[in-house]
Every structure is written in C-alpha cells, then in structure tokens.
Amino acid sequence: MRIDVHFEPAAPLPDLTGSTVVVIDVLRATSSMVEALVNGAQGVYPAPSTEEAIKLASSLGREDTILCGEARGLMIEGFDLGNSPREFSEERVAGKRLVMSTTNGTRAFSLVEDAVRVLACSFMNLSAAAAVAMEADSIVVLCAGMGGLFSLDDAVCAGALVQRIRSTAEVDVELNDAAMGAVEMALTFRINADFLASTSTGQHLIEIGLREDLKICAEIDRHSVVPEMDDRVIQLRSRPAGSSGSES
Numbered sequence: 250m251r252i253d254v255h256f257e258p259a260a261p262l263p264d265l266t267g268s269t270v271v272v273i274d275v276l277r278a279t280s281s282m283v284e285a286l287v288n289g290a291q292g293v294y295p296a297p298s299t300e301e302a303i304k305l306a307s308s309l310g311r312e313d314t315i316l317c318g319e320a321r322g323l324m325i326e327g328f329d330l331g332n333s334p335r336e337f338s339e340e341r342v343a344g345k346r347l348v349m350s351t352t353n354g355t356r357a358f359s360l361v362e363d364a365v366r367v368l369a370c371s372f373m374n375l376s377a378a379a380a381v382a383m384e385a386d387s388i389v390v391l392c393a394g395m396g397g398l399f400s401l402d403d404a405v406c407a408g409a410l411v412q413r414i415r416s417t418a419e420v421d422v423e424l425n426d427a428a429m430g431a432v433e434m435a436l437t438f439r440i441n442a443d444f445l446a447s448t449s450t451g452q453h454l455i456e457i458g459l460r461e462d463l464k465i466c467a468e469i470d471r472h473s474v475v476p477e478m479d480d481r482v483i484q485l486r487s488r489p490a491g492s493s494g495s496e497s
C-alpha cells in the first residue's frame with residue numbers, strides 16, 4: 250500500500266485515476282459535512298465558488314436545498330447557513346440537499362474528481378475514514394490548507410489518519426515525505442480545542458467569535474461515518490468494515 254499526503258492543494262497533484270483520495274479540512278468544511286450528513290442531510294454538493302453555489306442551488310430547486318458556506322469564515326449574504334458544524338442540526342438539515350461553498354474545502358473536492366473514490370475526513374470521523382481508506386492500495390490525502398498553502402490542523406489530521414492506517418494495515422505501507430512528516434506532527438501535538446486554537450485558522454475563527462466551533466471540530470471519532478463523493482455529490486455511502494452502521 251502507498252500513502253501520499255499533499256499539504257498544499259495549489260501544488261500539482263499526481264495522476265489520481267487509480268487512487269482513493271481523502272480530503273481533509275478540519276476547520277471546518279469536512280467537519281461540517283460529517284455533522285450535516287449524520288443529521289440527515291440528503292447530500293452535500295460542494296461548489297468551487299459562491300457564484301457556482303448560487304447557480305447550482307437554483308438549478309436543483311430552492312425548496313429542499315440549503316445554501317451554506319462561508320467567505321472569510323462568515324456566512325455569505327443571501328445564504329441560509331454558514332459553515333459551523335453547530336449549525337447543521339437535524340432540525341435544520343434533515344432531508345435537505347446542501348449546496349456548500351467554502352474558501353478551501355469545497356474547492357479541494359473539485360480538484361479530485363478523477364479519483365476512483367473520494368472520501369471526506371476530519372478529526373470527527375478519523376477512525377472510520379481510516380478504515381474505509383485502507384481498502385485501497387493507493388491513497389492520496391489532500392489537505393485543503395489555507396489559500397492553497399499549508400495548514401497545521403489539516404496536516405496533523407492527515408498524520409493521525411496515516412498512523413491509524415499504518416497501525417492496522419496487514420501489508421507494508423510506503424509513505425511519501427509529506428506523509429512521514431505528517432505522522433511526526435501528529436505525534437507531537439495533542440489534539441484538542443487548544444491545539445486548534447493555536448493554529449492560524451483557529452485564531453481567525455476565535456477573532457470572528459466562533460471559538461465554540463473548535464471544540465466540536467476537535468472531537469476525535471464523534472461519529473463513525475464516512476462521507477463519500479460520487480458524481481459530485483457527497484453522501485454517507487461508505488461504511489467501515491465491521492461497523493454496525495447505526496449512524497450510516
């Protein structure tokens with residue numbers, strides 16, 4: 250098995266045609282997707298821009314569609330929800346399609362449409378994502394980062410994911426340099442809300458009054474589900490082998 254981690258989505262990606270890609274955006278796109286889907290959202294449609302999201306929502310029909318996401322961390326004018334996992338409650342999202350536009354996370358999904366499988370991972374579904382990803386021989390972990398660049402929260406989550414896969418895989422696991430570095434980072438930092446608060450994305454969320462989001466985004470294995478994208482829609486299709494599947 251081979252695992253390649255990519256810290257910067259702005260850098261060229263390898264050919265993804267034979268790979269399972271795991272997209273990570275801890276603060277907050279993939280954390281929000283996990284929470285929304287567990288709470289009964291029909292599917293998340295990631296849009297690469299606000300304009301694309303508005304177009305897509307009107308083509309899907311606004312009745313059962315929620316427009317959500319952020320610009321500079323805050324809800325976009327005219328949208329129904331922002332990008333806080335705390336907003337995606339069962340009351341708000343059950344049975345709804347979510348068209349989501351975020352600065353880095355939803356864009357990352359549009360870069361990986363050629364992959365065999367595309368999974369969404371955050372700390373909130375870390376072990377479940379590791380269990381599903383390791384069904385593949387070739388795994389590419391794409392950190393959504395910040396403005397196309399490195400983001401520590403995503404890198405540490407990537408390292409924790411690689412660690413989990415390595416500790417359970419029954420085959421040799423070959424890592425690229427970024428994956429080896431990510432594992433070291435995951436061993437260095439204790440994952441909790443204080444760690445997230447120390448990152449630049451975490452600091453920005455605190456500045457705009459969203460410190461509470463860090464607590465939920467730091468909850469390791471809050472849910473045992475794996476959102477998976479197929480035909481540009483992210484849904485709970487994947488179930489880790491051996492799970493009872495009560496959540497998915």
Ligand code: MLT
Pocket residue numbers: 274276277278279319321322323332351352353354355393
């Ligand atoms: C992103 O896609 O950049 C994030 O999810 C940003 C955020 O939630 O503030």
